[in-house]
Amino acid sequence: xxxxxxxxxxxxxxxxxxxxxxxxxxxxxxxxxxxxxxxxxxxxxxxxxxxxxxxxxxxxxxxxxxxxxxxxxxxxxxxxxxxxxxxxxxxxxxxxxxxxxxxxxxxxxxxxxxxxxxxxxxxxxxxxxxxxxxxxxxxxxxxxxxxxxxxxxxxxxxxxxxxxxxxxxxxxxxxxxxxxxxxxxxxxxxxxxxxxxxxxxxxxxxxxxxxxxxxxxxxxxxxxxxxxxxxxxxxxxxxxxxxxxxxxxxxxxxxxxxxxxxxxxxxxxxxxxxxxxxxxxxxxxxxxxxxxxxxxxxxxxxxxxxxxxxxxxxxxxxxxxxxxxxxxxxxxxxxxxxxxxxxxxxxxxxxxxxxxxxxxxxxxxxxxxxxxxxxxxxxxxxxxxxxxxxxxxxxxxxxxxxxxxxxxxxxxxxxxxxxxxxxxxxxxxxxxxxx
Numbered sequence: 139x140x141x142x143x144x145x146x147x148x149x150x151x152x153x154x155x156x157x158x159x160x161x162x163x164x165x166x167x168x169x170x171x172x173x174x175x176x177x178x179x180x181x182x183x184x185x186x187x188x189x190x191x192x193x194x195x196x197x198x199x200x201x202x203x204x205x206x207x208x209x210x211x212x213x214x215x216x217x218x219x220x221x222x223x224x225x226x227x228x229x230x231x232x233x234x235x236x237x238x239x240x241x242x243x244x245x246x247x248x249x250x251x252x253x254x255x256x257x258x259x260x261x262x263x264x265x266x267x268x269x270x271x272x273x274x275x276x277x278x279x280x281x282x283x284x285x286x287x288x289x290x291x292x293x294x295x296x297x298x299x300x301x302x303x304x305x306x307x308x309x310x311x312x313x314x315x316x317x318x319x320x321x322x323x324x325x326x327x328x329x330x331x332x333x334x335x336x337x338x339x340x341x342x343x344x345x346x347x348x349x350x351x352x353x354x355x356x357x358x359x360x361x362x363x364x365x366x367x368x369x370x371x372x373x374x375x376x377x378x379x380x381x382x383x384x385x386x387x388x389x390x391x392x393x394x395x396x397x398x399x400x401x402x403x404x405x406x407x408x409x410x411x412x413x414x415x416x417x418x419x420x421x422x423x424x425x426x427x428x429x430x431x432x433x434x435x436x437x438x439x440x441x442x443x444x445x446x447x448x449x450x451x452x453x454x455x456x457x458x459x460x461x462x463x464x465x466x467x468x469x470x471x472x473x474x475x476x477x478x479x480x481x482x483x484x485x486x487x488x489x490x491x492x493x494x495x496x497x498x499x500x501x502x503x504x505x506x507x508x509x510x511x512x513x514x515x516x517x518x519x520x521x522x523x524x525x526x527x528x529x530x531x532x533x534x535x536x537x538x539x540x541x542x543x544x545x546x547x548x549x550x551x552x553x554x555x556x557x558x559x560x561x562x563x564x565x566x567x568x569x570x571x572x573x
Contacts, residue, residue, distance in 0.1 A: 142186035150179060153196040154290035159262030160200045161207050163325040168315050170207055178203035260385040265325045271340040274321050279314030280343050286311055289374050298367040341395050348375035348399050355406040357559040358414030372403055393442035394452030400435030401458035404428040415562035432462045453482045472501035489518040493530060505537040525554035536571060545571055
């Protein structure tokens with residue numbers, strides 16, 4: 139039997155973003171929305187044990203949060219602030235009467251000023267997501283605000299995940315919220331003319347969140363809170379990608395991103411060896427890949443591709459799917475992998491994509507052909523200081539029988555690497571090369 143405390147925990151995971159989004163949309167004040175949402179959950183902890191868990195926890199919490207926001211706005215009104223906003227919000231919620239059970243007042247929330255019906259619980263989440271990822275905000279602010287607002291992570295938790303002091307993260311959040319107020323950003327779904335561009339920005343923020351967490355799985359597991367918090371970012375990113383795919387059902391790239399994250403995250407347990415060194419895809423023990431997540435990712439990808447509007451995330455997911463479908467064998471169909479990289483490079487002409495493509499070129503056309511590709515990337519500003527450029531070159535040189543040059547490239551990579559797991563991998567390769 140579910141206890142009231144467990145019911146509150148479950149509601150926190152599933153309803154936090156919806157509740158905060160609803161109050162933010164009604165008040166236009168993200169700080170007030172956070173305060174009201176926190177108070178609603180605190181009230182639930184105090185009252186659900188006494189009165190029982192409501193049949194619609196999300197509706198109960200939303201109404202409780204809005205009532206707290208109204209109380210705050212009324213207090214501000216007595217101080218000469220926000221008079222008009224308080225009256226408008228109070229009229230909206232209190233119109234049916236002052237019921238003792240806030241859930242009964244849900245009818246008061248029927249249609250908002252944009253005509254969105256209250257029986258679409260994800261609408262406020264969608265508004266909140268677009269607001270947190272607004273391009274007018276600095277990227278680091280978008281990332282922090284998305285985590286803070288949509289998952290309910292505390293400022294301290296977000297700071298630990300990104301390995302920065304709590305005060306630094308608090309400043310990022312404050313600056314992002316100030317920017318929202320100063321630029322007049324509204325809590326709404328963007329108009330059709332800019333929706334595709336804004337959706338691309340949302341997906342980019344989620345992918346960045348995932349990458350921060352996924353990279354931590356290639357590092358030696360630590361006992362410190364920072365290591366666990368960083369790894370947990372990948373789980374949160376997958377959860378947010380699920381949410382985004384659900385609230386954007388007509389956007390195949392949202393499903394493509396979800397498929398990509400599932401297929402990549404399924405490998406997390408195999409990303410380091412017992413020595414704490416990173417393991418490349420070819421070196422990983424595929425028995426440790428999580429099959430249930432792979433199966434889900436493949437289903438999501440098939441659904442996305444059925445729309446016949448392929449985008450970069452769908453193509454990346456298709457590449458990951460080829461590796462996943464290879465099963466116990468280390469090698470996928472490299473000709474098909476290379477073909478997909480050609481498509482991806484045409485869509486996103488990035489030096490990093492070109493470097494990844496070189497690995498497929500080596501499998502199809504040999505290491506010398508791939509070396510020509512890598513050498514053409516040597517002067518790319520985006521790859522300057524990127525340890526994987528000399529690391530890939532070293533691997534290709536070794537395969538081509540040019541051991542001395544491979545050793546030089548590995549030493550160059552070691553001079554640039556900043557992650558311990560990759561450092562151990564490079565040292566292992568250098569030791570094996572030099573005997």
